[in-house]
Every structure is written in C-alpha cells, then in structure tokens.
Amino acid sequence: MxxxxxxxxxxxxxxxxxxxxxxxxxxxxxxxxxxxxxxxxxxRPLEIAHSDELGRYVRASRDIKAKSVIFTEAPLIAGPKWCMDDYERQEPIFPCVGCFRPVRIGDLGCPKCNWPICSPTCEGLENPQFHGLECAVLRTARPIQDKSNIKSLLDHYRSEALLTLRCVLLQLKYPQKWKQLLELESHEEDRKGTKYFEEAEQRIVSYLKANYLDKINAESLKTEGRNLIPNCESKDLHRLCGIMEVNALNVNLPTGVEICALYPTACLLEHSCMPNCFYTFDFTKHYKITMIAGRDIKKGENLSIMYTHMLWGTQMRHEHLMTNKYFVCKCPRCADPTELGTYISALKCIGPEEEIACGGTLLPKDPHDDDTEWFCDKCPVRIANNQVKFLLSNIEEEVDALMFERETTVKQLEDLIEKLKQFLHPNHFHIFSLKHSLIQRYGTQIGYSSAELSEEMLKRKIDMCNELLSIVDVIDPYAIRLSLYTGIILYELQLATVEYEKRKITAAKENNEPYDYEELYNAEGYLRRAKCVLENNVDIPQGKKFIEAVVRSSENLETLFEQIKL
Incomplete structure (x- = not known):
C-alpha cells in the first residue's frame, strides 16, 4: 500500500x-x-536478550499476530548432515557436493576434486557458499586407489565432515559470518567424553586434519611462513562440531535427502514443548528460513520452537535434550506427570503380584528425575524407573519393527494395539503412532476399502480419530508442530464420517424417514480445519499431497450436498 x-x-x-x-x-x-x-x-518484531539460564535468546519487541512472518534469513552455512547413523555410513548413496541431490558414490566426480556430484554443470560446484568454498581443499587429498571398493570410497568421501570444513573456511571468505558462527553456543566442556564427541573425533576432526588441513598448513608454513587456514586445531574443530550439534537445524529436501544448516537468529530461539513459532525453508533460495508466529504472541514473550518430537513422552524428550542440547526442559508439560491430562507417557498398572489388576495408571513421581519412581494412582504399587525403561525399550523395538515393515497390515496393527493396552495407557505415544497408522489403512488397504468397512468398523475409525484429535488438541492446540498429523486425522475423520452418513441417508430414504444432516456439516468443518492446518506443510511433498486430497474431498462433499439438495 x-x-x-x-x-x-x-x-x-x-x-x-x-x-x-x-x-x-x-x-x-x-x-x-x-x-x-x-x-x-x-x-523486525524481535530483540535478542541474554540471561544466565538461557544464554542469548529472542523475545518479541511488540505484539505479533498469529501466522505473521517474524523474520526471514539466509543460513550462515549449509551442508550434509554432520552426524550419521552406522547404516547411513554404509549406504553407497551420497549427497552431491554442489546441490545435495542423492547420487551413487563413485559414479561421477567433480572435475577438480573428484568428490561425488550429480552433473559437471551443477550450479553449486562453483558457488562460493557451497562446493566452491571447499573444492580447492578437497583436491589436495591423495587420490583413492581402488575405486571399485565401496568401503574404501565411503571412507575416503565422508560427507559428514563437509559441514565442519565449510565452517572452517568461512573465516577466509566470509569473516562476518565466521564471527556470527563463533557467537553460537558449543557446550565444549559438556560434550567431552560423550558419544558425539568421540564420533566427531574419529569421523571428522582426525579425518580433516590428517587428510587436508595439516598438510595444507605444513606446506604454507614452508612457503609463506604462516598457516593458510588458521583456527583448525583439534580444539577448534571440536568447538565447531559442538556448535553444529547444539544449533544446527535439519532441512528435509524434496529429494528425500536431509541436510543441516546454521542460522544467526533462528538458532537463538529457545526450546519449548509447546512452542509459539514454526518455520519453513525456501529450497529455491539456498535454504532461506522463514520464522512464523504459530499463535498470537505478546510483547516481551520469548520466541520458541521445539527441538524434539512433540509425540515423544517426557523421558524421551528429556533424554534427547540432555544428550544433544545439554539442558533440561522445565515447561508446564514436562513438569506435569500426566502431560496436561493427556497421559501420553502413562503406563497401565498391573496391580500387586498375584492380585487382580486395579485398573489404575502408573505415572512418574518427578518427571524431571531420570531415576524417579513410578506410582499407581489407585493402589500402593511402585515401580523403579529402570524397570519402566526396560519395558518401554522392548515395546519400542516391537513397534518400530512393525512400522518399518514394507506391508504392514490392518490386522497386525490391531493385534499390537490390543497387546500393548495391557501395559500402556490407551493414550500412550506408542499406541498413538499405531492408531495414526491404522486410521490411514482403514478405507485404503485391500479388504478394508471404504465400501468394504462395516458400520461397526467405520464407527471404530471415527472414535479412534476423535481419540487422537483429543490428544493433539491439548499438546499442540494451534497445530504448530503437529499440523501434518492433525491434518491427516481430520481428513480421515471426514472420510469415515461421510461414508457412515451416506449409508444412513440411503437407509432413511428406503424407510421414508427423516435424516439429520448435522454430521455431514461436521465433516465439512473437518475439511476446512484440515486445509487450514495443512497450510504449514506446503513446502513438503506429503503436505501437498494431503492438501490436494482435502480439496478433492471438499468437491465430493459439495457434490453430495447438491445431490441431496441441501
């Protein structure tokens, strides 16, 4: 205007x-x-502040309306994941060093350094913010002898070391970014002796020094009397690894590859298990991040995002935060043994030995204590936390084994849910994930199409959707973090509702009886809400897929209204 x-x-x-x-x-x-x-x-409607507890953090400098863009910024640096699981290190698929497209290692190499690329014309090869930054360093390594040996190739080309190398090289090309990078928290002392520290030493620090940095600096000392690349001793590299571990955001690309990026402001937002902000990435503009208000935010309120999965239980969230971020979350959800009345971590009490189960619920006495005792809210039963962890570890293995199967059936999901109900509260996060998978199979899997589902099964699906919705509405009332989960629940709820109501309409016509249209109007409301919450996921393929499905269902429902002349 x-x-x-x-x-x-x-x-x-x-x-x-x-x-x-x-x-x-x-x-x-x-x-x-x-x-x-x-x-x-x-x-910008924000200010950067400091406290002894939080370090540097971001708070609103004026009232911010829901869905307002708070800020947009480019990354300081972006690159392949800095930490990989063992199975990922054995995969022959490698992110192109120019654009991160997945390529097969050994097939095609950069014309200058021979690291894996998608094409010799890849734009990222010359871009100084990506491969152009490190190519001159990578070409100094000894050429690999046996290019037919996948194991040798994977050991020679370590993608997890590239982000650290790019960080080191910022000081030569982008000194201001280097300064901003070093201002981020690294928790150097806390990391020492941890699994991630040891992995960084073996996979990144010693690898970069032995193959590239020490050799380059030794040569420059001879010829120029100085280190060509300063600040690359082991302690410096570990500091950079700590900065990445504590601050890097994961960026899931449309190709299925996951990369990491560091941002000067976005990395300062504090964690909350009930955050007030969410973010999106622009893949066409070198992974620019846009931070958006998930709800109305008052002036002076701290801006927050979530560093863990919202559908994990409190102890899983705490373990992740302590292992990766080195702090304990003290938000209202974490402080409440019932997790705001959702019982998403609660167990089912089996009662004292040789007695009938009391039907009570087992909850942690102190959710912040890793060694807390669990107590029943109906009987005197007490259980040590190590027993609870052992039980949940076995359950997690069983759930993961089923969920990762290529063809998980409705029957398998139903059977496991019934089995786990003997030990877990019906709202437990493991049962939630199984139910969320199950509602998507009711109506689509062979033998369970919408036309084949009995009225009893349709009603079961509707009830299950409402159960899941009652949980997400409490832990994520503004659909900030669980927008895709919520959108899928709403979409499946309307599918089952419309099918159930179609049968009631047919029966009403056959019996010449009146029909109450209230549930069809409710289904229309589910679709409107689904479309609204899924807007947060337009930048990911699954989000686009469900938005398109919601639009089709809206058109089908409109046609149904016309047919019955509403």
Whole structure:
C-alpha cells in the first residue's frame, strides 16, 4: 500500500512503506541498499536478550499476530548432515557436493576434486557458499586407489565432515559470518567424553586434519611462513562440531535427502514443548528460513520452537535434550506427570503380584528425575524407573519393527494395539503412532476399502480419530508442530464420517424417514480445519499431497450436498 511521506534519512518525498512496521520507508536513491537493509533489521518484531539460564535468546519487541512472518534469513552455512547413523555410513548413496541431490558414490566426480556430484554443470560446484568454498581443499587429498571398493570410497568421501570444513573456511571468505558462527553456543566442556564427541573425533576432526588441513598448513608454513587456514586445531574443530550439534537445524529436501544448516537468529530461539513459532525453508533460495508466529504472541514473550518430537513422552524428550542440547526442559508439560491430562507417557498398572489388576495408571513421581519412581494412582504399587525403561525399550523395538515393515497390515496393527493396552495407557505415544497408522489403512488397504468397512468398523475409525484429535488438541492446540498429523486425522475423520452418513441417508430414504444432516456439516468443518492446518506443510511433498486430497474431498462433499439438495 502506497503512502506519501518523508524519507527517514534525507527528508525526500517518499511513497514506499515498510511492510513490517508500516513506517514511512527510505526513498531509495543514495542510501537504498545500506540503510534499507539496516532498517529491515531494526524493524523486525524481535530483540535478542541474554540471561544466565538461557544464554542469548529472542523475545518479541511488540505484539505479533498469529501466522505473521517474524523474520526471514539466509543460513550462515549449509551442508550434509554432520552426524550419521552406522547404516547411513554404509549406504553407497551420497549427497552431491554442489546441490545435495542423492547420487551413487563413485559414479561421477567433480572435475577438480573428484568428490561425488550429480552433473559437471551443477550450479553449486562453483558457488562460493557451497562446493566452491571447499573444492580447492578437497583436491589436495591423495587420490583413492581402488575405486571399485565401496568401503574404501565411503571412507575416503565422508560427507559428514563437509559441514565442519565449510565452517572452517568461512573465516577466509566470509569473516562476518565466521564471527556470527563463533557467537553460537558449543557446550565444549559438556560434550567431552560423550558419544558425539568421540564420533566427531574419529569421523571428522582426525579425518580433516590428517587428510587436508595439516598438510595444507605444513606446506604454507614452508612457503609463506604462516598457516593458510588458521583456527583448525583439534580444539577448534571440536568447538565447531559442538556448535553444529547444539544449533544446527535439519532441512528435509524434496529429494528425500536431509541436510543441516546454521542460522544467526533462528538458532537463538529457545526450546519449548509447546512452542509459539514454526518455520519453513525456501529450497529455491539456498535454504532461506522463514520464522512464523504459530499463535498470537505478546510483547516481551520469548520466541520458541521445539527441538524434539512433540509425540515423544517426557523421558524421551528429556533424554534427547540432555544428550544433544545439554539442558533440561522445565515447561508446564514436562513438569506435569500426566502431560496436561493427556497421559501420553502413562503406563497401565498391573496391580500387586498375584492380585487382580486395579485398573489404575502408573505415572512418574518427578518427571524431571531420570531415576524417579513410578506410582499407581489407585493402589500402593511402585515401580523403579529402570524397570519402566526396560519395558518401554522392548515395546519400542516391537513397534518400530512393525512400522518399518514394507506391508504392514490392518490386522497386525490391531493385534499390537490390543497387546500393548495391557501395559500402556490407551493414550500412550506408542499406541498413538499405531492408531495414526491404522486410521490411514482403514478405507485404503485391500479388504478394508471404504465400501468394504462395516458400520461397526467405520464407527471404530471415527472414535479412534476423535481419540487422537483429543490428544493433539491439548499438546499442540494451534497445530504448530503437529499440523501434518492433525491434518491427516481430520481428513480421515471426514472420510469415515461421510461414508457412515451416506449409508444412513440411503437407509432413511428406503424407510421414508427423516435424516439429520448435522454430521455431514461436521465433516465439512473437518475439511476446512484440515486445509487450514495443512497450510504449514506446503513446502513438503506429503503436505501437498494431503492438501490436494482435502480439496478433492471438499468437491465430493459439495457434490453430495447438491445431490441431496441441501
């Protein structure tokens, strides 16, 4: 919207307006680039603060409306995942060093350094923010002798070391980014002796020094009397690994490859198990991040995202945060043994030995204590935490084994749910994941199509959807983190509701009886809400898929309304 006014710098007449703060903008003649960039930073609705408990954090400098863009920024650095599981290290698939497309290792190499690429014309090969930054370093390694040996290739080309190398090289090409990078928390002392520290030493630090950095600096000391690449001793590299471990955000690309990126402001947002912000990535603009308000945020409120999975139980979330981020979450959900009344971590009490089960619920006495005792809310039973962990570990293995099967059947899911109900609360997160998978198979799997489902099974699906919805509505009421889960539940709920109501309409016509249209109107509401919450997932393939399905279902429901002349 245009408005006349004075330029804030030179008093010239100006018709531009800042979209963020609505103030009169700069005229853009002499000072457009420098001062407009400064103004955009100044008028963001946030401020960076510091506390002894949180370190640097971000809070709202004015009221922010839900779904407002809070800020957008480019990454300081982006690259392949810095930490890989054993099975990933054995896969012959490698992210192209220029654009991260998955390629088969050994098939095609960069013309200069021979690291895996998708094409010799890949734009990222010359980009100084990507492969162009490290290519000159990578070409100094000894050439690999046996290119037919996959194991040798995987050991020679370690993709998890590239992000650390790119960080090191920032100081040579982008000193301001290097300065911002070093301002991020690394928890150097906390990391020592941990699994991630040892892996970083073996897979990244010693690898980079032995194959590249020590050799380059030794040569430059001889010829120039100085290190060509400073700040690359073991302690420096471990500090960078710590910065990545604590701050890096995972970026899931449309190709299925997962990369990591570090952002100057986004990495400062604190964790909350009930966050007030979410973010999206722009894959066409080098992984720019856009931070969005998930709900109305008041001035002075801390901005937060979630570092763990919202559908994990409290102890799993705490373990992840302590292992990777080195802090304990003390949010209201974590402090409540019932997790806000959802009982998503609760167990079923089996009662004292040789007695009939009391039907009570087992809860942790102190959710913040890793050694806490679990107590029953109906009988005197107490269980040690190590017993609970052993039980849940076995259950997790069984659930994962089934969920990762290529052809998991309705019967398998139903049987495992019934089995686990003997030990877990019906709302437990393991049962939640099984039910969420099950509702998507009711109506699609062979033998369970919508037309084949009995009214009893349709009703079971409707009840199950409502059970899942009652949980997500409590732990994520604004669909900030679980928007895809919530959208799928709502979509499946309307499918089952419409099919169930179609049969009631047919029966009403056959018996010449009136029909109550309330549930069809409810189904229409489920679709509207699903479309709304799925808007947060337009940048991922699964999100787009379900939005398209919701649109089709809306059109089908509209046709149904016309047929019955509503």
């Amino acid at each position: 245009e408005t006349s006014g004075k330029c804030a710098v030179c008093d010239a007449e100006c018709k531009l307006k800042c979209t963020a703060c609505k103030c009169v903008s700069y005229c853009g003649i002499e000072h457009q680039k420098k001062d407009w960039k400064t103004h955009k930073l100044e008028c």
